[in-house]
Amino acid sequence: MPGNTISWGPFWFFPMFMPVFILIVVILCLYFFFSRGGCRFPLAGSDKGGGEPESALDILKRRYAKGELTREEFMQMKQDIS
Numbered sequence: 001m002p003g004n005t006i007s008w009g010p011f012w013f014f015p016m017f018m019p020v021f022i023l024i025v026v027i028l029c030l031y032f033f034f035s036r037g038g039c040r041f042p043l044a045g046s047d048k049g050g051g052e053p054e055s056a057l058d059i060l061k062r063r064y065a066k067g068e069l070t071r072e073e074f075m076q077m078k079q080d081i082s
Contacts, residue, residue, distance in 0.1 A: 056081050 054062075060081065064074040
């Protein structure tokens with residue numbers, strides 16, 4: 001073998017395309033992570049889980065259970081909702 005040349009044989013494309021391949025993989029990972037709104041936990045924002053929005057009655061019951069509303073306020077708001 002003359003000199004210090006490296007023979008890649010059938011893998012001559014490896015040093016040229018591997019950095020491009022790694023860049024594509026990193027971009028795809030970032031796209032899938034940020035396109036979903038970041039890391040979301042299943043129970044974030046809802047007591048039900050599963051991502052279903054809370055109904056007005058559920059919010060009202062939760063506020064009454066926390067003591068934010070009196071019984072009279074709860075009954076009036078419940079009547080207003082239905």
